[in-house]
Amino acid sequence: MNTTLVEANFVDERPPGLFRQALKLRRTQVGVVLSTLLITVALIGPFIAPFGSTEYVDMPNTLDVPGTLLGTDYFGQDVLSRFLFGGRTILILAVIATSIGITLGTTLGLTAAYLRGRYDEIIMRALDVVLSFPQVLLSLVVISMFGPSNVLIICTVGLSTTPRIARIIRGSAIGVVERDFISAAEAIGETRKRVVFSEVLPNVTSALLVEMNLRLTYSVGLIASLAFLGFTPEPNAANWGLMIQENRVALTEQPWGVILPTMALALMTIGTGLIGDGLSRVSAGIDRGGKGE
Amino acid sequence: MACRECLQVLIGVEKVNSGLRIINLRLNVAATGNDIVDEVNLTIEKGRVLGLVGESGSGKTTVGLAVLSHARRGVEIAHGEIYCAGTEVLGLDADAKRRIRGELVSYVPQDPASSLNPALRIGVQLMEVLEVHDFGGSSEARKARIKEMMAEVLLPTDDQYLERYPHQLSGGQQQRVGLAMAFACRPSVIVLDEPTTGLDVSTQEHVLKTIRQLTRDHGVAALYITHDLAVVADLADDVAVMYAGRVVEQGEVAEIFGNPAHPYTRHLVAAAPDIAGKKQIVGLSGRAPSPGKRPTGCSFAPRCELAADECREAFPPNVRISDAHSAACIKIGKRGETATQTSPSIQSVSQGDVIIEVRNVSAGYSGTTVVHDVSLTLRKGECLALVGESGSGKTTVSRAIGGLHREWTGSILLNGVPLRSAARQRSVEDRLGIQYVFQNPYGSLNPRRTVGDSIARPLLIAGISKSASRSQVLDVLDKVNLPNSYANKFPDQLSGGERQRVAIARALVSNPQVLVCDEVTSALDVLVQAAIVDLLGNLRKDLGLSMLFVTHNLPLVRSIADHVAVMSEGRIVEVGPSESVIGDPQQQYTRNLITATPSIERSLL
Numbered sequence: 015m016n017t018t019l020v021e022a023n024f025v026d027e028r029p030p031g032l033f034r035q036a037l038k039l040r041r042t043q044v045g046v047v048l049s050t051l052l053i054t055v056a057l058i059g060p061f062i063a064p065f066g067s068t069e070y071v072d073m074p075n076t077l078d079v080p081g082t083l084l085g086t087d088y089f090g091q092d093v094l095s096r097f098l099f100g101g102r103t104i105l106i107l108a109v110i111a112t113s114i115g116i117t118l119g120t121t122l123g124l125t126a127a128y129l130r131g132r133y134d135e136i137i138m139r140a141l142d143v144v145l146s147f148p149q150v151l152l153s154l155v156v157i158s159m160f161g162p163s164n165v166l167i168i169c170t171v172g173l174s175t176t177p178r179i180a181r182i183i184r185g186s187a188i189g190v191v192e193r194d195f196i197s198a199a200e201a202i203g204e205t206r207k208r209v210v211f212s213e214v215l216p217n218v219t220s221a222l223l224v225e226m227n228l229r230l231t232y233s234v235g236l237i238a239s240l241a242f243l244g245f246t247p248e249p250n251a252a253n254w255g256l257m258i259q260e261n262r263v264a265l266t267e268q269p270w271g272v273i274l275p276t277m278a279l280a281l282m283t284i285g286t287g288l289i290g291d292g293l294s295r296v297s298a299g300i301d302r303g304g305k306g307e
Numbered sequence: 308m309a310c311r312e313c314l315q316v317l318i319g320v321e322k323v324n325s326g327l328r329i330i331n332l333r334l335n336v337a338a339t340g341n342d343i344v345d346e347v348n349l350t351i352e353k354g355r356v357l358g359l360v361g362e363s364g365s366g367k368t369t370v371g372l373a374v375l376s377h378a379r380r381g382v383e384i385a386h387g388e389i390y391c392a393g394t395e396v397l398g399l400d401a402d403a404k405r406r407i408r409g410e411l412v413s414y415v416p417q418d419p420a421s422s423l424n425p426a427l428r429i430g431v432q433l434m435e436v437l438e439v440h441d442f443g444g445s446s447e448a449r450k451a452r453i454k455e456m457m458a459e460v461l462l463p464t465d466d467q468y469l470e471r472y473p474h475q476l477s478g479g480q481q482q483r484v485g486l487a488m489a490f491a492c493r494p495s496v497i498v499l500d501e502p503t504t505g506l507d508v509s510t511q512e513h514v515l516k517t518i519r520q521l522t523r524d525h526g527v528a529a530l531y532i533t534h535d536l537a538v539v540a541d542l543a544d545d546v547a548v549m550y551a552g553r554v555v556e557q558g559e560v561a562e563i564f565g566n567p568a569h570p571y572t573r574h575l576v577a578a579a580p581d582i583a584g585k586k587q588i589v590g591l592s593g594r595a596p597s598p599g600k601r602p603t604g605c606s607f608a609p610r611c612e613l614a615a616d617e618c619r620e621a622f623p624p625n626v627r628i629s630d631a632h633s634a635a636c637i638k639i640g641k642r643g644e645t646a647t648q649t650s651p652s653i654q655s656v657s658q659g660d661v662i663i664e665v666r667n668v669s670a671g672y673s674g675t676t677v678v679h680d681v682s683l684t685l686r687k688g689e690c691l692a693l694v695g696e697s698g699s700g701k702t703t704v705s706r707a708i709g710g711l712h713r714e715w716t717g718s719i720l721l722n723g724v725p726l727r728s729a730a731r732q733r734s735v736e737d738r739l740g741i742q743y744v745f746q747n748p749y750g751s752l753n754p755r756r757t758v759g760d761s762i763a764r765p766l767l768i769a770g771i772s773k774s775a776s777r778s779q780v781l782d783v784l785d786k787v788n789l790p791n792s793y794a795n796k797f798p799d800q801l802s803g804g805e806r807q808r809v810a811i812a813r814a815l816v817s818n819p820q821v822l823v824c825d826e827v828t829s830a831l832d833v834l835v836q837a838a839i840v841d842l843l844g845n846l847r848k849d850l851g852l853s854m855l856f857v858t859h860n861l862p863l864v865r866s867i868a869d870h871v872a873v874m875s876e877g878r879i880v881e882v883g884p885s886e887s888v889i890g891d892p893q894q895q896y897t898r899n900l901i902t903a904t905p906s907i908e909r910s911l912l
Contacts, residue, residue, distance in 0.1 A: 216755035
């Protein structure tokens with residue numbers, strides 16, 4: 015019997031993680047630059063803004079106001095300061111809402127895929143009911159019924175995101191639960207919870223990462239749209255969505271009040287979208303499983 | 308004299324013109340320029356079958372596809388010439404290439420289930436081939452040709468049969484339709500890429516017979532790609548052995564198997580189990596170097612017991628051994644010790660206590676019973692092989708024993724105590740007492756977990772601390788002959804054989820009494836299979852393990868098991884010591900199974 019193993023020098027290098035692989039793509043690099051830029055603006059903007067978010071500066075809709083860079087808006091507030099203040103709420107709400115959606119959706123999707131049968135039917139059909147309402151419409155109905163509050167916005171956006179994530183996760187998990195290492199885990203008596211979260215979940219992270227990115231993009235858009243339609247807890251708080259709504263009538267007099275928030279929202283969604291696209295491109299090639307040929 | 312030479316040259320050209328000739332073929336990885344195959348020279352005369360054998364990754368299929376002037380994505384044909392019936396195919400333009408495929412040279416893929424379009428009736432698919440190549444001229448002539456082809460591959464010729472969809476046919480019938488499509492336009496050359504790998508032995512026998520018949524009758528040169536030496540011995544006229552992208556030995560079947568010259572070929576033959584002879588199969592560790600990592604000299608040198616310095620300097624030249632036999636090795640005729648070991652691996656038939664008893668077990672899936680009233684006994688230290696064709700219910704029985712299949716009635720006793728049906732309901736001792744090793748090592752390890760963590764899981768569940776489990780993990784890695792460093796590797800860094808060793812280590816770590824091995828070698832190459840069988844044999848001896856070895860591979864049974872139970876259609880047909888069951892089968896079913904199994908020794912007689 016020959017016990018010496020000579021293949022050590024032939025062992026392939028382990029490929030780097032999904033995100034690192036995606037970073038090699040130009041689109042992901044552009045996406046990361048754009049998102050980082052906009053997130054930075056949104057997060058540190060309030061600290062560098064020259065005026066307060068609701069401070070009266072000068073005559074409304076004036077471009078050349080001394081001391082301001084881009085003039086005043088419909089209410090006589092500094093456009094640049096409003097812009098610098100306006101991203102934070104949207105971003106924070108979107109991140110929290112998406113996290114809720116991801117957590118719930120992943121748990122439900124994995125459970126449905128693992129248990130199959132009756133439980134699968136119950137979970138997925140219940141989620142289909144939620145899915146059958148368009149996301150904007152659902153949010154509008156709920157918020158107009160109970161009045162806009164941050165908690166409500168987070169909950170509706172998070173819950174309406176859940177079924178979409180659950181479907182994707184269930185789809186990728188169904189292939190994983192059929193594989194032998196799941197049977198192997200069951201055979202040694204792993205608890206159901208452990209099988210789902212420590213055997214199945216790590217094998218659907220690629221899909222999860224892509225979906226997380228996509229849903230974050232959508233949530234930003236949705237929350238901004240809600241603000242545009244006037245559904246914000248404080249009627250005069252700085253908010254990119256609201257800014258577009260407030261200043262659109264004076265577009266010819268003071269274009270910056272619309273251009274700045276629109277550009278910001280567009281670039282942020284394009285940025286996160288590009289990252290998601292890069293991730294999904296790379297994940298199509300990773301997780302080969304099967305025969306390692 | 309001059310005239311005779313002229314004549315010989317003419318005959319030579321004539322021969323080449325009508326068959327397949329590959330000259331100095333090289334294919335590269337397009338991105339890096341590393342060679343996948345290189346210096347391949349093969350000649351197949353019309354009416355003859357050449358078996359191209361080698362491990363997975365040796366470049367067999369790459370050569371096969373190149374004959375159709377095709378390279379997979381990311382692969383490029385670097386240089387070489389391929390003549391199919393006198394036409395050089397590599398230099399053709401895209402349109403001409405498309406025309407010759409199916410007409411001059413055709414291809415039969417490995418998996419008939421995925422190569423036939425499931426949405427089209429088989430008659431339509433056959434017609435398509437003929438129409439694309441404008442064969443026969445009229446629709447009536449084509450219909451007649453389809454019927455003729457169906458008759459030649461021994462399938463019904465009526466219209467009703469032609470209206471069936473692929474899923475309405477069995478695997479063997481699907482592969483026959485694949486053959487009919489390949490032969491439809493009367494090609495001169497045919498490439499068969501493991502066409503019988505997924506088929507049962509009796510179906511395989513029929514398909515092989517059909518292939519032999521068709522190639523002889525129509526004077527087709529056939530390139531038969533396979534890793535199964537016994538099939539080659541049974542079917543082919545000539546053999547070419549590939550290793551790491553090069554042909555290391557070629558010649559007539561009797562020469563290659565009777566007098567293998569290259570050390571690699573000798574290892575292959577020594578590792579192949581044979582139904583006709585009881586022999587210990589000998590494995591070889593290591594794996595073939597992948598493109599870009601091949602050494603300058605002989606690629607086999609790192610694994611070769613005869614390797615000398617000169618082997619590592621340059622690739623050895625082709626040495627002629629006889630008219631019909633050559634090998635690329637400078638040490639021809641010298642033998643290492645490995646190939647001469649023939650001592651039987653099973654010394655004694657043990658008579659220990661009954662450890663597992665299966666009593667009148669019937670099992671099924673959602674109401675349909677697939678296993679009927681099966682009873683088995685497994686004694687301590689014994690290896691019982693459960694043999695049968697696909698669908699015989701052997702895996703269902705083994706899964707029921709392992710607690711992975713719940714839908715069964717009857718009783719399964721471990722040391723005289725009945726077991727609950729599902730693993731989760733069983734006690735920790737029962738669960739860890741019976742360990743299951745899965746067929747596919749690519750699916751049985753969690754790709755996101757290190758080898759060490761995978762092996763340690765059963766221990767952690769049994770309540771052993773992390774630090775204590777660590778030493779046990781290293782201990783068990785040692786038992787399966789893997790270095791300690793492997794504990795920190797991920798499954799995708801390992802070869803198939805190494806993964807299967809890890810899976811065995813995971814099963815062994817909880818000190819089980821019984822190991823259930825479900826086709827554990829069927830996804831592995833023959834050299835790796837031999838090494839795993841060797842490992843299992845040693846573990847059984849050293850640890851006093853009892854083993855249930857489920858397999859469809861009858862020749863392997865002789866090399867591993869003391870007892871064998873033959874299953875067919877959910878019932879046990881025959882049980883007994885493996886020597887007597889295989890040497891002198893009492894049941895017709897077993898007898899048919901044994902005759903249908905191809906054998907190197909029998910073919911050479």
